Amino acid sequence: MSSSMEVTLQNPPVDEILEQNGVAAQDPAPSPMLSEEKVIVSVEVCLKPSSTAQIADVRSAVERMLENRCLSYIDGPIPLPLDDTFLSENVQRICICDTDESTSSHNILLFWQVKPDVHVFQLSEEGPCEEISTDGQPSSFNEWILPAKEFDGLWESLIYESGLKQRLLRYAASALLFTEKGVDPFLVSWNRIVLLHGPPGTGKTSLCKALAQKLSIRFNQRYPQCQLIEVNAHSLFSKWFSESGKLVAKLFQKIQEMVEEENNLVFVLIDEVESLAAARKAALSGSEPSDSIRVVNALLTQMDKLKSSPNVIILTTSNITTAIDIAFVDRADIKAYVGPPTLQARYEILKSCLEELMRTGILTSLQDCMNIKLPNYANAKEKLNTPENHEKASELCKQLLETAEACEGMSGRSLRKLPFLAHAALANPSDCNPLKFLCTMIETAKRDRSELPD
Numbered sequence: 001m002s003s004s005m006e007v008t009l010q011n012p013p014v015d016e017i018l019e020q021n022g023v024a025a026q027d028p029a030p031s032p033m034l035s036e037e038k039v040i041v042s043v044e045v046c047l048k049p050s051s052t053a054q055i056a057d058v059r060s061a062v063e064r065m066l067e068n069r070c071l072s073y074i075d076g077p078i079p080l081p082l083d084d085t086f087l088s089e090n091v092q093r094i095c096i097c098d099t100d101e102s103t104s105s106h107n108i109l110l111f112w113q114v115k116p117d118v119h120v121f122q123l124s125e126e127g128p129c130e131e132i133s134t135d136g137q138p139s140s141f142n143e144w145i146l147p148a149k150e151f152d153g154l155w156e157s158l159i160y161e162s163g164l165k166q167r168l169l170r171y172a173a174s175a176l177l178f179t180e181k182g183v184d185p186f187l188v189s190w191n192r193i194v195l196l197h198g199p200p201g202t203g204k205t206s207l208c209k210a211l212a213q214k215l216s217i218r219f220n221q222r223y224p225q226c227q228l229i230e231v232n233a234h235s236l237f238s239k240w241f242s243e244s245g246k247l248v249a250k251l252f253q254k255i256q257e258m259v260e261e262e263n264n265l266v267f268v269l270i271d272e273v274e275s276l277a278a279a280r281k282a283a284l285s286g287s288e289p290s291d292s293i294r295v296v297n298a299l300l301t302q303m304d305k306l307k308s309s310p311n312v313i314i315l316t317t318s319n320i321t322t323a324i325d326i327a328f329v330d331r332a333d334i335k336a337y338v339g340p341p342t343l344q345a346r347y348e349i350l351k352s353c354l355e356e357l358m359r360t361g362i363l364t365s366l367q368d369c370m371n372i373k374l375p376n377y378a379n380a381k382e383k384l385n386t387p388e389n390h391e392k393a394s395e396l397c398k399q400l401l402e403t404a405e406a407c408e409g410m411s412g413r414s415l416r417k418l419p420f421l422a423h424a425a426l427a428n429p430s431d432c433n434p435l436k437f438l439c440t441m442i443e444t445a446k447r448d449r450s451e452l453p454d
Helices: 014-020 055-066 085-090 164-180 204-218 244-259 280-284 291-306 326-331 343-359 377-384 392-406 412-424 434-450
Strands: 039-047 076-078 091-097 114-121 141-146 193-197 225-231 264-270 312-318 334-337
Touching: 039 055, 055 085, 055 091, 055 114, 085 091, 114 204, 141 204, 164 204, 164 312, 164 334, 193 204, 204 225, 204 264, 204 312, 225 244, 244 264, 244 291, 291 312, 291 326, 343 377, 343 392, 343 412, 343 434, 377 392, 392 434, 412 434
Parallel strands: 039 114, 193 312, 193 334, 225 264, 264 312
Antiparallel strands: 039 091, 076 091, 141 225
């Protein structure tokens, strides 16, 4: 879905810049004084694990590097300047991120039209820290220090309908801003609670983790410490009657202690929240134990207490929205449905899978296409509508699109697994080009669907 970003490290004349981008040289260059409001573009700078440089120094160095550069603003990496020793020694990569919506009009963005928003971060390599239980009960939560190496690249790998990820980013930014600015919650109400619902395998939990990772990077100037608390909902149901509500209160007391540190941004992830916030009407009708009422009451009470803390966001997922208590659903600011991937999303997912197998050499390159770069969905459709286009790349695009169409109804999880299953089905896996492999993927998808239980 992303393509490498082109960067000229010298400043050529404006006429030359425009010609390189397909704009006639005689067209008058827009004056910086007359240009429209600048587009804010996020630039993420990942430091090397060994770097001890100050984040402010790295940010300044990257901002200087970006000044007066001619950039084609597409998501992807910026090559590090070879003559900058400081950046070469400290920076692992620099990437432009989340520009798809900003540049949806496909206009050329030159340096005077853009305001880079530089975010410098260093990945934590600690991994998850599990709470140690002293009473023989399972751990009630896992904790990650963010941004975590384990979630690196997760956000970019998740492909949804246009706008979902941007919507979540903007929501979180507004939720944190309103609380920090002291907006009166009795006049303007918000709870910093997100509910993602939909069928299994659509990446709801992964999206929550990726969102927490992304926000820890975007807000690291305000919150230099970030934590993700993944609640083990099933462990909060005690074998002792009426103890479950107390376990929920105990867990949220620990979370409350974490958010008391003003520089600490805390994300609380409750996966399959219906197991905690089960509809109380089911308990009242006798189909659920009365202890579940205590759990729901405790959960709602504790979440209301966290509402006054400006530095906590609660992320929840559910496969069965109808089973969730209406009082919990009503508290969620965003209730986003995450369904099976659309045709465009399926194309982009399979495209990323195919490019990875070609990069690693598992698939052999087509003749005369050693450095083939597959276009995104929109460009692929345009390319295929050009009658005189018979190049190998177009043939591969056509086959990839047919594969995406054949995978209708499959979840994102199944799509990511499909290339592996297709490779395992090959009679001669050592000699398979992408075109043949896509045919095998179609056959594998059809076989998997036929083997599903009724």
